[in-house]
Amino acid sequence: MTAASRPSTLPDPQYSSEMYEDVPSKRLFAWLIDVVIIAVIVGVLTLFSFFTALLFLPFLFGVVSFLYRWGTIASRSATPGMRVMAIELRTAQGDYLTGSTAFLHTLGYFISVVTFPLQLISIVMMLMTERKQGLSDMVLGTVALNKQVA
16 A cells, blocks of 8 residues: 555544644744745845845745755754744645655645735635645645644
8 A cells, every 4th residue: 555545644623623723823923934034044145145146036035945945844844933833744644744745845835826826725725624724735635733742
């Protein structure tokens, strides 16, 4: 049985609603925290480039943002902002995201960001779906959960 064909082991929203409680608002605040961290990194890189990075600032911000999100999600299944907000990403089987799944999740996020209607659809899905999944979550079978306290 492959990982993709295994049944979901995620908490059932009807019986474990606390795992999904406030996840959309936590994702928003996590995103804001991450944007600030990325902006600081880009600012430092701009200083080290003697301000020549200002000539390609949107590109630099995009590259830093992609690498930041991919790397942090691949290493701990959450960005630093997500960790502050006590949420983490999991696969449909309840596992942490691998490097390739984190890459695809980040790619899906970037595609939705640059295609505004997709971003709106993703936001509505996070607010309306049972597991609070955005568009890229739904495509990949991933979900953001409140971190379990042991």
